[in-house]
Amino acid sequence: MLYLTSRNNLMADAFFILENRLMFASLHGRDADMLAFQAQLQVARDYSADRLGFRQPEDQRIWPMYTTADILSGLSKHVTRYQTHNYGAVTHMFLYATELTEFNREVKSGWVLLDDLSADMDKAVWQCLQELSDVPLLNHWQNCLLAELGADRFIQRFNPAVCERYAMVGIKAAKVEVPADFGDRITDLLRNKSLTSQ
Incomplete structure (x- = not known):
């Protein structure tokens, strides 16, 4: 099942939040949405830009209690693109805490x-x-x-x-x-x- 993110119209097929810190996320979205999200990660100034929620499509809450990460620091990323029949080019981004790979x-x-x-x-x-x-x-x-x-x-x-x-x-x-x-x-x-x- 794909989860929707709380902003930027992205979808996640996997994520890991540990004690409010985002440890891993596999995100999919259109290029423009993904670029906007990356820019927000770089210049997060207000509180809402410092958090990322994951919700099921039927969930109306933008920031679900247990599936919202309030800490988005120390993350690395890996980005690829793939073609889809219905949506054209889609960007796939892995966000991960450095300690997961080292x-x-x-x-x-x-x-x-x-x-x-x-x-x-x-x-x-x-x-x-x-x-x-x-x-x-x-x-x-x-x-x-x-x-x-x-x-x-x-x-x-x-x-x-x-x-x-x-x-x-x-x-x-x-x-x-x-x-x-x-x-x-x-x-x-x-x-x-x-x-x-x-």
């Missing part, structure tokens, strides 16, 4: 975003964890370590939903953090035989 090596954190809702999130999270970890990880440790880190909220999963904390439509995501005591945790799990070397 690992933070200092604090050892990263994000995984999947546009295929049936894809295996555990596999993607495990690959992210292996990339962030200073400790080599054996593949058969996956289930144990993901459960351990998930229980302590070092792995936070965001499934498609609209709720008070976040709104996610058309994608799913996970935030992965490596705790400072990760090496000690692995040692303890090896000692109590929750993890094995083979």
